[in-house]
Amino acid sequence: MSVIAGGGVGRRIAYYRSVMRPKMTQQQLADAACIALGTIRKIERGERGVTDATLEAIAAALDIEPGRLRADRLAAQSRVREALPALSAVLATYDIPDDGPVRPVHELRAAVAEAVRWRVGAQYTRIAHNVPDLLSELARAYSAAPAALRGELAELLVMAYRSADAVAFKFGALDLSARLIELMRWAVSEVGDPLLAASVAYVRTETFFAARAHRAGLRALELAIDAVSAPATTPEVAARGALHMRAAVIAGRACDASAAVTHLDEARDLADQVPEGIYRGTAFGPDSVRTHEVSVAVSLGDQHVSRALKVAGEWKPPMDLPAERRSGFYIELARAQLWSGLADDAFESLKVARHIAPQHTREHPWVREDAATLRRLKRADVESLTNFAEWCTAI
Template sequence: MAEHIGQRIAARRRARRMTQADLAREAHVSLPMIKACERGIRSPGPSTLEAIASALGVDASRLDPSYVGTSRSVHAVLPAISATITGYELALEPTGRPLGQLRNDTDVAVGWRLAAQYGLIAKQAPGLLADALAHLHSASGAHIEEAAGIVVAAARTADAVAYKFGAHDLSARLIDVMRWAAAQSEDPDLNACVAYVRAETFLAARTYRVGHIALQKALDEVPAPNTVRSTATLGALHMRTAVVAARAGRADAAYSHLNESRTLAQGLPEGIYLGTSFGPSSVRIHEVAVSVSLGRDHIGRALDVARTWSPGPGIPAERRSGFWIEVAHAQLWSGNPDEAFNCLQEARKHAPQHVREHPWAREDIGKIRRLKRAPAESLTSYAEWIGAV
């Protein structure tokens, strides 16, 4: 049995056929840190442990049995994020972080968000957001548009932890910051991106009809796309509107928006555009989400997709995880608890922290345990890990 965390990291890394360099790159951790941890010279801190665990596709407690999760560290930093945006529209003292460094640090944080590295985000979000706001207030001329984009990206990164960990009021305030910042620029793509994120507010409040109207209004204001980026941001907004329309029970509208996004994705490379993943694979993932959101007669469509296709490693971990959570929901709805559990296990491999905070995953694992007469040890262990028991 492994005696220290480093040996567990090395064993798991070798099992996944990863080199130390592979692990360092996937975890956004330096190669010397990985080497020192595996040799037992250094012990990773909570955020580093979370990053390594996510890259290896396991919960951090598998590497360190004493680990208690990210929830405590995330909730501890939420007041600091809230304080940072209290006077977001006021010009405060200039930041000491150069614009180039801020741009790079924000890009790194966006990568953490897409990889569901919530512990790393929580640690950096308040300072990153404060510096981004300061730069926007001091920007002028052509620099305003770039500074506004950085504020949107920083606020969206902070919103990832607020929204995922249930601080929905704070999430809504962060989205207000994004809307304010986007309005400072003349970039319609940035406004479309913010409208995409704003859908979270309607999903959290379950005001799907209002959300559909608001998103449709945002779509009406987007000019015809003439670049790859504008095509992708419009397509992503249609994609998100399709899900909200489905939650509102408007099947025709949902599939119409989905078809619009599919058309816009044709010939477009799958990629990250203004912090949002879009392309043919992302549209297919949202086809599953739309079908599951509509429920009943539409569930079969989600299962048909999952039988022949699943997202590959080119899709961000959080979105891959979300796909398997949606398919698990469909399997459970169809009376297949064993298959549903297999899907939740697969989801955990891609983004453990995302699964752990997802309400559907926690709800569904509880249902699976009730449906099975004699819960397997692995099912009970999973339920304990996710907090369903």
């Protein structure tokens, strides 16, 4: 078990505890993390080191990614990459799982719900550390379950595979991501839930993004939209709206402005009918559509970029929007600002994205490209730009 020196880590723990809303006392942190108060005090004073398990417990209590507390911020990145072979091994045996314990279905459902929260919160280290074992357990449960329970367990597999895919895709393991999406498509066929199938179609778009097969991806999404029945309930409205939202972005990447605008308008109309929320694992609602307005504008480029700046001038993502989506908004806004000659604003947007979801920001290819460009263009504040570029491995 590795032990992390306590000095810098302790100061960061004290900082994040102090900026909680409301501010968290040392006693409250100790209670939430199930750690002795004296231990918390010594860690914050730098008088003792912190094990990985203790650090993760403290990070969970503070509701932040453990990597934000580490002295070596790249350690979290390394831990995610080191977990990918274990994830591959689990997928290789999805239909012949090893022996082991299986929790009751209600406990498995709670564990999957937690993995979904990690995904939308861009907490990739937690996913990499915990989800491979969860997938093994779900595979055991599914293989041994009576027919009456298999549909429910297949649904849990879909959601857990999606959390694992977030790590694989964001960290560039595209073959692994494609394998996870195929397993999602297999599992959803066992569920018989058209709305969950729509969410899988939403995720499948990643394979088209990765292959730059944007027109094919748009066709796949339009077929998925046609397969969703006319929306009558809130979940049906959200499922159809999320597909239109995704179709708008990939249409933009395909340089099909007409299709992008049409799908975005459809998504906006549907979003006005439902509250912002997580539906079958996908965030959808008025705020999510607003973030996608920026994404579509950046995807289309040229004269459309001004639309991204206009949206950002009138609106900012609220705190209750998932961290991954909020950070994505600022990453895409930074690109629009950079293209518009607003280098200082672009750098500020990248820093905001980093504060919201550091792992998501560091692994985003646009961040590395734009950080490198900013460093070449600017001469003022070179040190800060260089530090940022080093952090996201742009240099």
